[in-house]
Amino acid sequence: MAQQNRNVSAAACYNVTIRSLANGRLVSAELGWGGNDYGLLRARATALGAWEWFRVCFNGSNSTIRSLANNRYVSAEIGWGGNDYGLLRARATAVGAWERFSFASCGSGCVTIRSTANNRLVSAELGWGGNDYGLLRARATAVGAWERFQ
Numbered sequence: 001m002a003q004q005n006r007n008v009s010a011a012a013c014y015n016v017t018i019r020s021l022a023n024g025r026l027v028s029a030e031l032g033w034g035g036n037d038y039g040l041l042r043a044r045a046t047a048l049g050a051w052e053w054f055r056v057c058f059n060g061s062n063s064t065i066r067s068l069a070n071n072r073y074v075s076a077e078i079g080w081g082g083n084d085y086g087l088l089r090a091r092a093t094a095v096g097a098w099e100r101f102s103f104a105s106c107g108s109g110c111v112t113i114r115s116t117a118n119n120r121l122v123s124a125e126l127g128w129g130g131n132d133y134g135l136l137r138a139r140a141t142a143v144g145a146w147e148r149f150q
Contacts, residue, residue, distance in 0.1 A: 011059030015068060017052050019043075020124040021110060021148040025134060026052045027124075029067040029074075029090040039072060039090035043124040043134035061102045061116045064095055073099040076115035076122075076138040086120060086138035110148050114138070121147045 018027040020043035053068040065074040067090035075098040100116040113122040115138035
């Protein structure tokens with residue numbers, strides 16, 4: 001654990017917003033939802049508010065994302081099954097394996113986000129409806145439209 005903390009503290013950190021290039025929406029941490037839905041990340045906001053700000057610390061495959069609204073690290077929920085597998089949620093108070101990501105350029109201000117816990121790219125689930133629309137999930141093996149962020 002000491003090594004993990006040293007890696008995170010050595011990173012270059014920035015307060016950022018994250019936008020899905022597929023739908024043009026800002027990513028929000030859903031802090032108004034309860035239970036296991038609390039803190040789910042969703043590409044749904046058309047305006048900037050408190051839930052759309054994150055602190056990203058870039059450090060290779062040890063990069064982290066933290067919601068500034070609730071001060072929790074983003075986890076890829078690898079322990080969940082079915083369509084819930086890999087959902088991103090701002091819920092962790094410490095950095096472990098599920099809270100580590102890597103970022104890569106996909107050209108012209110475009111980045112991909114990869115969970116290092118399952119080696120999958122983060123997708124904005126734009127084919128889902130209702131409150132599930134735009135949920136971020138670490139599930140893709142190749143870069144498509146839903147895996148591009150800014």
